[in-house]
Amino acid sequence: MPSYRMQIYGWLLLLPAAVLLIAFTHYPTVATLVQSLFLSGSVTRPAVFVGVENYQFMLEDDVFWQAVRNNIWFALGTIPISIALALQMALWVNRRLPARGLVRMAYFTPTILPMIAVANIWLFFYTPGIGLIDQFLGLFGLPGHNWLGDPDTVLACLIVLTIWKEAGFFMIFYLAALQSLPPELEEAGKLEGAGRWYFFWRITFPLLMPTTLFVVINALINSFKLVDHLFILTKGGPNNASTLLLYYIYEVAFSFFDPSYAATLTVALLAFLALVAIGQFVLLDKRIHYR
């Protein structure tokens, strides 16, 4: 009987985590999937099963495709630059410099500010004419621009804000990784006459790859997850030029009151993110050097 009891013991230990995971992750996912097969109802018109009709509607929905396109540009714009900047900043503050703590804190500050507050500040940075950016341009006699009101520049504005917000956060991970690198490597490199550039590309960067993978995944998830600033800055406009997928899902669910179509969009987003995650682990994992 002891092994039987041990099994129960094991399951009991697992129970709290399992309950939470099932209640807040697995069940909602399945429920979303089921709901996406129904047409939203109201009290007076009950929901009806329509199979894949919601998905067909999604494929014909221009706003959905615009959101997908925007999101891809948003991801491409934010991920590489914020990571490169984070690495640059980490290398910089890892060295001995005066007021190092202060510099580190300055880089990290954007991360701890709530996104809504940040968006409110940047809203006034971007304001045409009276905003910080236009005032700065004015010093050089350059004309101002309607940054958030122009569909050609609005997405870039969001990208800049997001990079500013995120780079400091990723820097912390790089900084931790850099500090765990054994100093002997650098000494050995110096003895062998390796230049700083060579040393970085051949030693530091490969050793940081596990961190980079972690940061890339986080950055990617964030580029689909971070939409708080849209509520303040653009509400997805002008004419959907800055709509991101998650914001569109919110709009469909809570402004249009169409939970089924929102579920459909959510399934699409989940499927896409799952695909990316699998791809990253399968492809990148092989090429990463773990100590």
Added chain:
Amino acid sequence: MMSRRITNLLAGGALGVGLALGVAGAALAKTQLTMYYPVAVGGPLTQIVDGMVADFESAHPDIDVNAIYAGNYDDARIKALAALKSGEPAELSVMFSIDIYELIEQDAIVAFDDIVETAEEKAWLESFYPALMENGRTQGKTWGIPFQRSTIVMYYNKDAFRDAGLDPESPPATWDELVSMSKQLTKKNDAGQVERWGAMIPSTGYAYWMFGALAIQNGQVLMNNDGNETYFDDPAVVEALQYWLDLSREHGVMPQNTIEWGTLRQNFLDGRTAIMWHSTGNLTAVKDGASFDFGVAMLPASERRGSPTGGGNFYIFKDSTPEERKAALTFIKWMTEPERTAHWSIETGYLGTSPAAYQTDALEAYVQEFPPAAVARDQLEFATAELSTYETGRVRKLLDDAIQAALTGAETPEEALSSAQSQAERLLRRYQ
């Protein structure tokens, strides 16, 4: 030991339930009302409402009102409907006036006509400004009672008018005057860059609301009263959007592309624009923030004057007993009494909802001392309903997108509006 702890827990739980039952039993004599109320952040508005609720409770000891503050209009609607769905009590709420069709579709609200009984109560239903009732009436019944309501007015910088050689006491009254005066008001520096724009009409956030004003001024409403037809591609509506676009592209008196709702007031206060169209809800903030002499005027006319109304109405939920409905009606009637409306209007800047409110001594004195407060009232005569249909969120977004597409030059006004119209028709087909 484990089991003893569980027994203790159970005993404690039973005691708790017993207490709760006891409390409920004692409170049965009173009618309990739960009211959902949209307030974005706790602050002056919460205090004012709390104060009014406390006054009501002392005047009506048999009714308890429990106000639940719930974010913006969308949040309040979501929370109230979720509460009803899960069996939590909710008898009344202040919600967006344009949510009426959604609430009827959800079978969530009851018409006031089915609750009022006495002649006095029926007369009360007719005591408000008709323009403010438009968004609360459909299918021949009254579903919403106006409470925190606003409208669009034109704010203008009198100093800028003087600077441009214009009479500060005669703001533009027609579309043509708006163009010609704005041209005079637009000031460029030596490098040819605009230092002061003639006018700004915000086109983010509530583009459809501003556009409703232009459309009605050009003689056309945006939808029918049954909420199942829109008129976005009507020639007068297309012309209204063309006029809005021309202000920037043709006449150069307004910045191109979209103008941000949230920062417009700052633009006006900083003198970056001589005229702005904005909600009456901004009156107090402009009054407090303006370092110059400013005026408030009715919006200009093309065919006629006009502006949509906006803001929140009282609704009574269907899931309530006759006693609770009666109590809710008592409360709403009390809240909309002229004296109280006057107090509310002075404290918040929202419109007084009935002519009787403006005849009270308090509001009469206030209007005398601060004439801009009267502009919104006078404009009510020309006001119309805010855009509100079935599927209202989607239809509103279609129009918002069309307006922004036209203003950013992505599509012509005609293309943008006819595409919005055909999509709206598809959405509204099932409600015909």
